[in-house]
Amino acid sequence: MNVALLAAQALNGVQLGVLLFLLAAGLTLVFGIMSFVNLAHGSLYMMGAYITAVAFQATGSFLLSVLTAALGTLVIGAALEWAAVSKLYRRDHLDHVLATFGLVMFFNELVRIIWGTQPFFVPVPDVLSGTVEVLGFSYPAYRFAIIAAGLMTAVACWLLIQKTRVGMLIRAGAQNPAMVAALGVNIRFLNAMLFAVGAMLAGLAGAMAAPILSVQSGMGDGVLITTLVVIVIGGIGSVTGAFYASLIVGLVDTLGRAYLPFLLSNVAERSVADAAGPALASMSAYLLMAVVLAFRPHGLFPEKRGA
Amino acid sequence: MHVLFMFRRPGTLIPVLLLVALAILPFAATAAGQPFWIAFFARIIIFAIAATALNLALGFGGMVSFGHALFLGLGSYAVALPAFYEVGSGWVHLGLCVALSAGAALVTGLISLRTSGIAFIMITLAFAQMGYFVVVSLKSYGGDDGMSIASPSRFGGLNLGSPHHIYGVALVLLVALTWWMARLRVAPFGMVLRGAHQNSRRIDAMGLRAQRYQLAAYVISGAICGVAGLLLANLNAFASPSSMSWMISGELIAMVVLGGMGSVFGPLLGAFVYLGLEEVLKGFTEHWMAVFGPMLVLLALLGKRGIAGMLSQFDKNELPLKTRADAATGLVQGGAQ
Numbered sequence: 316m317n318v319a320l321l322a323a324q325a326l327n328g329v330q331l332g333v334l335l336f337l338l339a340a341g342l343t344l345v346f347g348i349m350s351f352v353n354l355a356h357g358s359l360y361m362m363g364a365y366i367t368a369v370a371f372q373a374t375g376s377f378l379l380s381v382l383t384a385a386l387g388t389l390v391i392g393a394a395l396e397w398a399a400v401s402k403l404y405r406r407d408h409l410d411h412v413l414a415t416f417g418l419v420m421f422f423n424e425l426v427r428i429i430w431g432t433q434p435f436f437v438p439v440p441d442v443l444s445g446t447v448e449v450l451g452f453s454y455p456a457y458r459f460a461i462i463a464a465g466l467m468t469a470v471a472c473w474l475l476i477q478k479t480r481v482g483m484l485i486r487a488g489a490q491n492p493a494m495v496a497a498l499g500v501n502i503r504f505l506n507a508m509l510f511a512v513g514a515m516l517a518g519l520a521g522a523m524a525a526p527i528l529s530v531q532s533g534m535g536d537g538v539l540i541t542t543l544v545v546i547v548i549g550g551i552g553s554v555t556g557a558f559y560a561s562l563i564v565g566l567v568d569t570l571g572r573a574y575l576p577f578l579l580s581n582v583a584e585r586s587v588a589d590a591a592g593p594a595l596a597s598m599s600a601y602l603l604m605a606v607v608l609a610f611r612p613h614g615l616f617p618e619k620r621g622a
Numbered sequence: 623m624h625v626l627f628m629f630r631r632p633g634t635l636i637p638v639l640l641l642v643a644l645a646i647l648p649f650a651a652t653a654a655g656q657p658f659w660i661a662f663f664a665r666i667i668i669f670a671i672a673a674t675a676l677n678l679a680l681g682f683g684g685m686v687s688f689g690h691a692l693f694l695g696l697g698s699y700a701v702a703l704p705a706f707y708e709v710g711s712g713w714v715h716l717g718l719c720v721a722l723s724a725g726a727a728l729v730t731g732l733i734s735l736r737t738s739g740i741a742f743i744m745i746t747l748a749f750a751q752m753g754y755f756v757v758v759s760l761k762s763y764g765g766d767d768g769m770s771i772a773s774p775s776r777f778g779g780l781n782l783g784s785p786h787h788i789y790g791v792a793l794v795l796l797v798a799l800t801w802w803m804a805r806l807r808v809a810p811f812g813m814v815l816r817g818a819h820q821n822s823r824r825i826d827a828m829g830l831r832a833q834r835y836q837l838a839a840y841v842i843s844g845a846i847c848g849v850a851g852l853l854l855a856n857l858n859a860f861a862s863p864s865s866m867s868w869m870i871s872g873e874l875i876a877m878v879v880l881g882g883m884g885s886v887f888g889p890l891l892g893a894f895v896y897l898g899l900e901e902v903l904k905g906f907t908e909h910w911m912a913v914f915g916p917m918l919v920l921l922a923l924l925g926k927r928g929i930a931g932m933l934s935q936f937d938k939n940e941l942p943l944k945t946r947a948d949a950a951t952g953l954v955q956g957g958a959q
Contacts, residue, residue, distance in 0.1 A: 352740065354872070399919055408740065409686060410922045413879045416872045417918025424911035540751060540868060547744040594759030601748040601755075605733060608745045612737040 319452035324573045325566065330458045332565025333465025337520035338542040339549065339557040340472055341513020347552015348488045349404050349506055354415035355395070357539025358422035359514045363388045363521025364530045365426055368435035377440035377526075384522035385515050392514020396507045404506070419536065427532045434531035461523050468516070469558055476554055485509065489552045541568070544604045550614030560615065564600050571599035633934030637887035640894065641800075644793055648786060660785045661857065666897045667792040668853045673877040673889035674799050675846035680875070681884035682812060683839045684819030688743045688871050689730070689750030693723040693844040695757065695866030697851020702769045702861035710773035712782065715852060723848025724841050726753070731840040735833055747868060754866040768862030775856055782856035792853050796890070799846065804886045815839050816884070880921060882928025891929045 342356045366387045370380035395418070403410055438444075439457045446453035476482035484505060487495045496502040521535070528534065545564050549556030576592025583591070595602075607615060644663065651659040672694055679685045700719035704711075730749040737745055758766050774783035782788050806812040818825045818832035825832040855861045864870075873896070881892020899917070903910035927934075 346740065350740075352743070399923065402923055406922075408743065409680075409875065409879050409883065412686075412688070412743075412872065413876055414919045414922035416876055417915040417922070419915070420911040420918070421915030424909050424915065428909050428912060536869070540747065543744055544748065547741060551740060591759075594756050597755040597759065598752045601752045604748045605745060605752075608737050608741055608748075609733050612741050614741075 320573075322449075323452060323454060324570055326454055326458065326462070328566035328569035329562060330462050330465075330565070331569055332562035333462050333469070334520050334524055335538075335542060335545050335565055336469055336558050336561035337465060337516045337523075338538065339545045339561050340469075340554055341510075341516045342542055343546040343549065343552055343554060343557045344485065344489070344509055345513055346546060348485065348492060348509065350408075351400065351404055352408050352411040352415065353400070354412065354539060355418035355422065356513070356517055356542065357535030357537075358419050359388050359392060359517040359535070360521040360524075360538060361422065361426065361530075361532070361535035362391055363518030364437075364525040364528070364534065365430060365435070365521075366518070367522040367525045368437050368530045369430070371437055377437075380437075381519070381522040385519050388518025388521075389511050389515040391518075392511040393507065395514070396510040400510060401503065401507065423532045423536075432532065434529035435525075436529060437525040439526045457526060461527075464523060468519070472554060481505075541600060544600050546614075548604050548607050548614055550617040553614070553616045556614060556616030564603070567603055568600045571596040575599065631934070632936045633887070633930060636933055637800075637890055637930075640890070641793075641797060648789055657785070660789050662901070664785055664789040664792055664857055665854070666893055667789070667796050668850050668857065669874075669877065669897060670890045670893035671792065671796050671799060671853070672847050672850035673874055673881070673893045674796070674803060675843045675850065676874050677878050677883060677885075677889040678803065678806075678846070679840050679843040680878055681888065682807065682815045682819065683836050685735075685836060685840060686743045686875075687734075687746040687840070687843075688868065688875065689746035689748075690844070690847050690874050691866050691868065691870035692726060692730075692750035692753040693847035694851040694854065694870060694874075695753060695861075695863070696722045696726055697848035697853075698855035698861035698865050699757065699763075699851075700848065701775055701852050701855040702771050703763065705771045705773045706763060706769060708773055710776050712775035712777035712780070715775040716777075716849070719848045719852045720845050723851070724845040727841040727844025728837070731837045731844070735836055735840070747871070750866060750868060750871055754863055754868075757863040757866060764861075766863065768860055768864070771855060771859045771861060774859065775852065782853070783859070785857065788853055788857050795849070795853075800886060800890060807886060811835065811838075819884075876918060880918075880928055882930030882932075885928070885930035885934075888928050888930035891933075895929060 338356065338360060342353060345351050345353055345356075363384045366384040367377075367380045370383040371377060374380060399414060399418070403414055439455075443457040443460050445456050447456050447459055474482075476485055484495060484500055488500075488502060488505060492502055495505075541564065545560045546557055548564065549558070549560030572593075575596040576588060579592045579595070580588035611617075644667065647663055648660055651657060672690070675693075676687065676690045679687050679690075697719045700722050701715045704714050704718060709715075726749075730746065734742055734745045734749070757763075763769055774781065776782070780787055780791070782791065807816075814825060814830055814832070814835045818836055822832035822836075825835075851865065854865065877892035877896045878889050879892070880896055881890065882888030900910065900914060903913055907913070
């Protein structure tokens with residue numbers, strides 16, 4: 316267990332956390348402001364990855380593909396909001412679950428119809444295909460790029476929400492939507508825009524993850540659940556909370572997988588450690604969430620709400 | 623007397639006719655030389671049992687559990703694990719199944735009920751995911767691939783290795799469960815539970831502890847769902863971690879909402895329409911989910927009280943309250959309201 320390996324694993328954790336944040340930011344706002352349970356958020360991530368893969372085959376330019384994916388998921392998000400989601404805001408959470416569960420099925424099958432069952436592989440762009448030497452160990456440049464892009468997006472989100480008029484309205488909407496509407500703000504348009512931007516961020520996450528994962532149907536399902544864990548830990552509706560929780564979950568998950576089996580073998584017998592280690596590692600994020608919810612039912616950074 | 627009333631109420635009549643048709647089905651299937659029907663409808667009946675169990679927590683108690691697949695999976699593994707050691711006694715399987723699923727429901731329920739709303743949905747999901755990963759990591763018991771069951775549950779002369787026997791047991795269980803739910807819905811326990819769904823503070827203010835009732839309902843619901851898992855494992859002769867995946871929890875919720883949550887016959891109708899439609903669409907195209915998904919969206923957009931609600935719209939001559947209370951103590955009529 317040396318320092319270089321630990322640092323590399325920690326960076327992996329941060330990279331996962333940053334991707335999770337891109338997914339969580341949109342989802343937590345939709346959850347918090349519109350009180351809408353969106354299981355189809357993972358499908359938008361998948362669409363982002365697919366659009367990237369297809370656009371890359373067509374153009375050969377990774378940057379262009381990522382931009383196409385962002386634009387594409389923005390449009391898909393806006394269309395979804397207009398066609399179905401906007402009509403469900405006032406309904407019960409159960410109707411949300413049912414409708415978006417149907418959407419997950421639809422998108423998973425849609426990509427199978429259009430692009431078949433074979434997974435796509437997107438190569439890492441040439442410029443970023445090397446490694447970077449840091450503190451005596453080398454780390455893939457592309458993963459650094461993900462971390463940088465993710466952190467930049469996080470800063471942009473923070474600026475948008477804390478420093479602009481639109482952001483102020485979003486924050487106000489999270490606390491008391493009825494009052495914001497009463498002040499003459501077109502809250503429906505604000506909601507639609509927020510949903511579409513959230514979809515775009517999810518698509519962006521999918522686009523950036525495309526070169527390090529295999530792009531296939533259902534790839535958004537697993538990550539959706541992890542994202543839900545993140546926003547619940549962070550406190551529903553809180554973007555700041557989502558940021559910290561993303562990093563915490565990313566680090567816990569990655570370091571847990573890397574070190575828990577090893578740590579367990581120090582305290583338990585080998586056979587027990589071999590069996591329990593991986594189980595405990597894949598459970599660690601959920602375990603964390605259960606503990607957080609049991610002691611702080613509103614998450615670590617709850618958004619203060621009006622009546 | 624009550625039977626006569628039933629015919630004026632499609633909300634009761636249609637589910638009852640459905641159950642009668644199911645009782646005749648094995649004979650028709652044998653006569654028609656279509657043994658596939660038996661296994662197919664046995665699966666639907668088993669999911670109807672699981673959905674009815676979920677409805678107790680979700681529809682009556684208002685506890686939106688997004689993790690009921692956990693209990694289904696525990697029930698499956700309660701057959702697979704003893705069968706791995708060549709223990710085929712159904713009583714051992716059943717005991718283990720109820721102990722595991724009720725125990726898990728008690729522990730997870732105690733923690734989950736500290737929360738409410740979206741947090742409750744998420745924490746139940748988290749527990750189910752934990753169960754999923756535990757089973758996946760049990761490499762010596764199949765892990766990811768699941769395990770096939772060589773010795774099915776045997777209760778004396780009853781061998782759940784045979785589809786006919788499973789079908790019979792499942793159908794009897796479903797009828798008994800539906801009848802019980804009709805009774806429970808209007809019994810004091812069910813009343814408190816439904817009251818807690820609407821306003822748990824008022825229930826507390828009445829001197830009852832809403833949470834205890836909710837926990838009891840959650841445990842019962844989990845245990846019944848576990849039994850459905852036991853039957854499912856026997857039917858498939860296979861236990862797989864995928865029976866614990868969140869997609870299954872979602873499907874169970876979809877069945878309950880589709881059928882009409884909080885109603886007695888809703889889950890039964892929901893399971894039938896959901897799995898039936900799935901099979902019909904599969905006959906037309908391999909991409910059935912592309913049609914089925916939007917259908918679910920449409921249902922969420924249109925439907926308010928599910929199929930049971932739609933049927934009861936056609937119910938004529940609502941019974942006066944007193945007669946309705948009488949009917950409730952009778953057989954299945956209580957749920958038609």
